[in-house]
Amino acid sequence: MIDWHWARLLAAALACFAGAAQAKLEVDQWRAESGARVLFVEGRSIPMVDISVEFPAGSAYDPPGKSGLARLANDLLKAGSARTGEAELGRRFADIGAEIGHSFDRDRAGASLRTLSAARELNAAVAALAEMLSAPAFPQSAFAREKARLTAHVREAETRPDQLAERRLWALMYRGHPYGASPTSESVAAIERADVARFHRAHYWAEGAVVTIVGDLSRAQAAALAARITGPLVFSAEGSRAGGEASGRPGPVAPAGGGVVALPHPAGQSHLLLGLPAVARDDPDYFPLFVGNYVLGGGGFVSRLYSEVREKRGYAYNVYSYFQPLERPGPFLLGLQTRKDQTEEALAAARSVLEEFIARGPSEAELKAAKNGLGSGFPLRIDSNRKILAQLAMVGFYGLPVTWIEDFVANVRRVTLPEVKSAFARRIDLSRLATVIIGAPEK
Known part of the structure; x- marks a missing residue:
């Protein structure tokens, strides 16, 4: 039997929580x-x-x-x-x-x-x-x-x-x-x-x-x-x-030089990691890159990398991408683990998804879903004093506007398809992408 008294109390508590999360x-x-x-x-x-x-x-x-x-x-x-x-x-x-x-x-x-x-x-x-x-x-x-x-x-x-x-x-x-x-x-x-x-x-x-x-x-x-x-x-x-x-503050970051490092390792799988310097914390391209990456590899089960590399080809259990902005341009990173005997195929598939995304960007439906996912999830990032503290400390250290947290959802919703395509095309140069393979198959 449903205890309606406790159900009403729970509903009221959830309403208060939602209101607090959305409050200015x-x-x-x-x-x-x-x-x-x-x-x-x-x-x-x-x-x-x-x-x-x-x-x-x-x-x-x-x-x-x-x-x-x-x-x-x-x-x-x-x-x-x-x-x-x-x-x-x-x-x-x-x-x-x-x-x-x-x-x-x-x-x-x-x-x-x-x-x-x-x-x-x-x-x-x-x-x-x-x-x-x-x-x-x-x-x-x-x-x-x-x-x-x-x-x-x-x-x-x-x-x-x-x-x-x-x-x-x-x-x-x-x-x-x-x-x-x-x-x-x-x-x-x-x-x-x-x-x-x-x-x-x-x-x-x-x-x-x-x-x-x-x-x-x-x-x-x-x-x-x-x-x-x-x-x-x-x-x-x-x-x-x-x-x-x-x-002693970090100086400018030189243009990425690419390169490949492949090392043997007794691990059961190959660990692949790709990246290049891409975006500083105060960069105006941050939101187009952030929203676009949700479609590419930051959205978990709904991302393109997950769909193409794991679900369609079965090359990896987990595949992802993200941006890590820093004071100087921090990296774009793409990673996965795969069986050693399919390392080359998995790497080629991941690069192909990235290349396609840079060339064409997300679809209207993908962009809309990304905005909805990021916007609806953001209140959970500030639903406690500790979480607010972490976000605000980042804002303070990097000299971002104090309204950055309050404006986050609006900035996400403001991102357009041309902005995503332009930002990825300018920031992710495949010829400069560094690649590391740990557990590379023996040739």
Whole structure:
């Protein structure tokens, strides 16, 4: 028997959820006295506050010969400060039920905090976060431990076909550029504790920080928190955005040079990965490429790659494509796994689908379905404070309009067929597509 009382309650809850997901997102932004950029969304639905603090300190800032330094610096933030040991710092967060996290990619690195909004817990959590970011001790014992852990991770990555393919492809796509570098056992071995401290001083500075706050507090309270977090961060002229490339920011990306790397591997299947530099985060072609890729390989079961490569030919269980925008042009990537004895056929089929899509673009029906799918799915990307925080932190770091999230669905719906065709034709040059095959069949 249906319990209509609970059914009505569930319907009401779902209606509230849908309304919240579609509500206008009011974003405040300002510069703190420290110079940090701050973005804030007030959310009173739960008594929690989520905070993200990010810096231009990702792997693209690793010095030559020391790939892995930026990650070590980020991992070691939680290893204690000049005043508080690692175990005690962990207890300070645990005692108030706060969650501390880290973020890291090629462009950015930082820390995140989730805590109750009650004054005692919030103040204690923010004090610990500020201390962790501004005065890390990088103790020798923790440095040795994390260095050994990173070395083990690197060695494992060199044995796993998926990670090996990714590392080789990025090296091909970004020859001579920081985006193309990956940690090796040798580069990690070259890193000293003094390098970590020097990297922190150069990149974890107030004016470079982007602070994102979402949750149960007022704008005035958010401003006070941002000041407490970034005030102690020492300004470093080495890291100033005004310093441009002289300060170590990633330089321009050279045109893709293509190339093929085929390596044997004992894995049961061949892992194929194709790509080239294509789109920066603030590129006006982003939405045409994003929507078009939903049709090509980003829409799962309804994508062309899935239909042609898997369903019609049976060459792969999983085949996909996506764009990964970065500060400098990030890559377009296409990947699949297939039986070794049909590697050449699977690669040819995937390239054929891509070539056809570049030449003709999507159909009207495919474009409409892509817009509907992306538009209806977007509310699920911002249906919690944490998800809003992640989206807003990206907006803040890359200097996108604060209405980017609010305008997302409208920008998707605005994309036209000519825009998709033009963007793909200009950005995806098949002659410059790098290709990596791990588990290549023996000839």
